[in-house]
Amino acid sequence: MSIIVKNLSKQFGNFKALDNVSLEVPSGSLLALLGPSGSGKTTLLRIIAGLENADSGQVQYENEDVTQQSPKDREVGFVFQHYALFRHMTVFENVAFGMRVRHRPKSEINERVHELLHLVRLEGLHQRYPSQLSGGQRQRVALARALAVKPRMLLLDEPFGALDAKVRQELRQWLRQLHDEIHLTTVFVTHDQEEAFEVADRVVVMNKGHIEQSGTPQEVFDHPATPFVMDFLGNVNVFHGRVENGMAMMGALNIAYPDYPHAESRNATAYVRPHELDIEHAPFGTSSLEARVMQVNPAGSVAKVRVFSEEFGLALNVDLNLERYAELQLKPGDLVYVAARRVRVFMPPAADYAI
């Protein structure tokens, strides 16, 4: 079942949580709402579920307008960030709750609960209480509980936010597998870009109540539409400079920028990811930046090198693969030259740059 959101706005006091947001979630897809806290992603999810009312706008499930429907009638499975399990009920009763309030026959409830506990790999724990479970187990009970009523879609609010790194990793992969098995339209909220990219088919990046960009993880990562997306999706080095005549000039770094062929010079900002920078001991290429090595940290899958350019008073983060790092033999204090393999230039809107 697809979800269509049209022109949603929501205000809390003076705070604009959502500002005219429109979005379509294709049927059977797994979509991540990604953004920092306060970006409106959870509010959007809660409005889709009917747990919050929008000030204006519309929510549709397929062709059905559900804007005025209560959460009870929307038949949505919702998984809360902090699980919200019923603390005085056993795992069995938690999962059975949705069916109990719908007065389903006992035999059906029994069968369905065991089927779901099998699905979330919690067989044998049906007599436990939530307080006797680990965080990961609680989250799986919450998921089973949401799925028990055969919802039309599954909505998850920061589902792995409260778990430690290892359990989180496992549950992510498991959620992806589960989705491939049951093909339920799923939307989940996260502030962790890695999580969004690993699990989702589509990623929607949100900031300050509006959508910055949406697309497949690959599209969003490779072609960030705005400086915000660029900045939010991992570490970046930021250069301030000018563009003119098809060139971007960021201090000593001159990079071809055919998108701006005009002669008039404009301020611009260039973003370079750490792995898109390269280091040599001698000047190389048409433009490279002189810098001094401050720190090297080869622990991990890449070597993280921090260099400082005295000329521009700029510290840069460079990620080198381990072979390259071994080749260069970098030590703190070394004089090196840095060049960018790839940059993304964003020009501020015309009104802003006239100083």
Place this chain on the structure above:
Amino acid sequence: MHSIPKHLPTAKVAATSRSRSAQEDPWWVRWTLISLSVLVLIVLVILPVANVFYHAFSNGFGAYWKNLTGDPATLHAIQLTLFVVPIAVFANVIFGVAAAWAITRFRFPGRTILTTIIDLPFAISPVVAGLMFVLLFGARGYFGPWLQQHDIKILNAWPAIVLATTFVTLPFVARELIPVMEAIGSEEEIAAISLGANGWQTFWRVTIPNIKWGLLYGVILCNARAMGEFGAVYVVCGRIIGKTETMPIRVNTLFEGGTAASYASSFAVASLLTMLALVTLFIKIALEHKTQADLKEAAEIQQTE
């Protein structure tokens, strides 16, 4: 006497023997304070309570039983109390749950004022509370003439006793529930609604099981206070012997009777009230443990978040 219930988790002072000299006061300060507290407790609490039982049972159990059951007026007072108190407690449960729900689950203008008003009956003298009802329902009160015309009797009858008792005990249940419901939060209720439960199902299946110990605790305290209420009831009940006397009023009447027999009866009824207080105390300790466990669990769940 009643006390304002306080069972929120409090910080425990770690008493380690090694750091005793650094952290604790000199021995004479400790012993003076301890002796003083024990002395005050003995003189003001233990001796008087023991004395009530001593006087009540001084002529043996047979005489005690006869004092309680032999006098129709005393029996009626016990019956009236047993009739009035459940009504007052029931009214308090309804009000308390509704008020706690409103205060902890909604944000509305006047919310803080409502929280303060709930405590008002604690601050107002029970006699004044009684007088308020006289001013409302008395012959010269606002509703008095209308009530008289329609032949409805409130003052000097059980309805006034119920009203006065309810007023005086109003804060108990609500004050118990507000911190419990605040700590538990509304997430489980929202989850229930998202799973298709209606408001009624959510209330009975999720809210009530979560607050049951706190609610019971409030009911116990409310019950004890309602049974013992004297001042407000004294003003509104008219003190008609065998008709509108509750147990505490009966104790007073018998005590003022002046004869040795009425004196003994007075202590017999008083001992009954005291026993109730002791039972309440034990249930209170047991429940305190339960509600504290609930609050602790709520705090733990919040911590893991």
